Amino acid sequence: MARLHVNKFRLSMMTKVSCEKPMNKVRLLFFIVLSITLFSSGRVFAGAGAGVKPILDDARMTLSKAAAKGFEWTTTHKLIADAETALAGGDKDKSLKLAKAALNEAEKSLMQANYAEAHWQDSIPL
Amino acid sequence: MGLVKLTLKIKSGLILAGLLALSGIASADAGNKAGLDYKAMVQQDVRDFQDYFKKRFSQVEFSEYKNGVYAIDAASREQWLEMEDFPPYEFAVDDGEALFETPFANGKSYADCFANGGESIRQNYPYFDSKKGEVITLELAINNCREANGEKPLAYKNGALAVLSAYMASTSTGNVFAVSVPDEAAYQAYSEGKEFFYSKRGQLNFSCADCHMRVAGQKLRADITSPALGHPTGFPVYRAKWEEMGTLHRRYAGCNKNIRAKPLPAQGRAYRNLEYFQSVMSQGLEVNGPSSRK
Numbered sequence: 517m518a519r520l521h522v523n524k525f526r527l528s529m530m531t532k533v534s535c536e537k538p539m540n541k542v543r544l545l546f547f548i549v550l551s552i553t554l555f556s557s558g559r560v561f562a563g564a565g566a567g568v569k570p571i572l573d574d575a576r577m578t579l580s581k582a583a584a585k586g587f588e589w590t591t592t593h594k595l596i597a598d599a600e601t602a603l604a605g606g607d608k609d610k611s612l613k614l615a616k617a618a619l620n621e622a623e624k625s626l627m628q629a630n631y632a633e634a635h636w637q638d639s640i641p642l
Numbered sequence: 643m644g645l646v647k648l649t650l651k652i653k654s655g656l657i658l659a660g661l662l663a664l665s666g667i668a669s670a671d672a673g674n675k676a677g678l679d680y681k682a683m684v685q686q687d688v689r690d691f692q693d694y695f696k697k698r699f700s701q702v703e704f705s706e707y708k709n710g711v712y713a714i715d716a717a718s719r720e721q722w723l724e725m726e727d728f729p730p731y732e733f734a735v736d737d738g739e740a741l742f743e744t745p746f747a748n749g750k751s752y753a754d755c756f757a758n759g760g761e762s763i764r765q766n767y768p769y770f771d772s773k774k775g776e777v778i779t780l781e782l783a784i785n786n787c788r789e790a791n792g793e794k795p796l797a798y799k800n801g802a803l804a805v806l807s808a809y810m811a812s813t814s815t816g817n818v819f820a821v822s823v824p825d826e827a828a829y830q831a832y833s834e835g836k837e838f839f840y841s842k843r844g845q846l847n848f849s850c851a852d853c854h855m856r857v858a859g860q861k862l863r864a865d866i867t868s869p870a871l872g873h874p875t876g877f878p879v880y881r882a883k884w885e886e887m888g889t890l891h892r893r894y895a896g897c898n899k900n901i902r903a904k905p906l907p908a909q910g911r912a913y914r915n916l917e918y919f920q921s922v923m924s925q926g927l928e929v930n931g932p933s934s935r936k
Contacts, residue, residue: 586838586912588904589845621845632841639840639849641856642690 568603571615572596578622587629592621680829681822684922687836691923694855695871707872708927710935714859715866722934731808731880731932734887738809741802746791752806755787764814764929768821768918770828777831777914781807781889785909798908799892804878808887811878811931818928819875821921835919838912839870844903850916853897865936874921876933883936890917 579592599614695707699714706713712722742760745751753759757766767780778786784806785795796803823832839850853862854870861867877890884892891913895905906912 583904586906587843590899590902590904591845593904625845628843628847632837632843636837636841636849639842639851641851642694 568599568608568611568615571612571619572599572603575615575619575622578619578626582622582625582629585626585629585633587625587632589621589625592618592625595621678826680826681824684823684829684832688923688925692871692926695858695869699859699869704926705928707869707924708875708930709933710872710876711866711868713872714869718866718936722936725934729880730882730934731878731887734805734808734878734880734932735812738805738807738812741806742809746788746793748791750791752784752787755790756783760810761813762817764811764931765817765819766821768914768921770824770831770918772825772827775827776911777835777918779909779914779917780810781891782909782914784810798889799895800884800886800888804887804889804892807878807889808932811929814929815931816928819921819925821918821925823922831915832919832922834912835915835917838916839919844898844901846901848901850897870920870923872924872927874917875924875927875929876931876935878932880932880934881936882934887932 575592575596579588579596582588595614595618599611599618602608602611602614692704695702696704702713709719709722712719742752757763764780767783768777770776771778781798781803784803785798789795796806823829842849842852850870853867854873858867858869874890877893878887879893880887881893889908891908894913894916895908898905
């Protein structure tokens, strides 16, 4: 099974090898399965829009964690809403950019909440 | 042998005395978790907090902190004193009195819900209700009174509730704030308020203490920030920016927005605990609400 662990380098090497020697059935089957998997997941040749939804889901989930701690920023929810609008309007690049910004803010607000929980006493100016 | 027996008796006596002393200490601390003296801890906090401002603004009389930024900024104070010649909250007090005296549908009134008929009691709020396990502010108590008498609660940030609160505060002018932290559960609420006060939040990463302790008296954009000491004493206030009366929790929400932190619900647990902490820190100052602010 270890031999079936493939990366780009090994793929190219194996392709070269296959030109010289006939590929055995196991390897051929592996390439077929790998190709189907990669294409069906849409992660190889998919456009920018396909990656937006998981990022937005992550942003929403992270933001809800920060909000539960009382540390939501006023700007993050709007970024998510704008990303959704852009996605619905077909502007995938803008949507991806906004979604990434939203996730970045959500992560920072959660980080801020966790930091405050542990270190708020450091901010006492006495 | 006699000497050995005497030595043993002395030793056992000392051990017994030690055990008795320890049990005495233990029983004295029975009400406090791990022997913590909450009242003493809070009083230390109050001393440290008030001393910070006394050192920072050594020329300002302690009693002046009830006037917010007007205690430390002469130019703003001058304008404010002129405004106080015709106080913009005067009508609100009249409206609040009228509402206060209007009976509920069941024939009872606000006066039936409060000690001393609701007069001269502002200095006792907020307090920690040990049975409910939460901080009760004056505004929450007003709405609790309404609901107990079959009336709908009022909105917490402005309007009728603000003018009712203004009237009740006006009957308490000059009384000294007497908010205490009586037990462990109260200390927990107080500590949550304290944590909120010192925690940096929002996109600008500011805490209440950053603006109202560290840079109090300095300019943030066009405004001079007020000292945190005495913050609750003048509320509710007529604020020129609002062009109407507003409650302390409305102001908290505005502060949070300024630092791009999403405001929390007015009269929610977090803001009530914050008000509790701030009121404890302001003990010794007089009630001077309602008042006016820029």
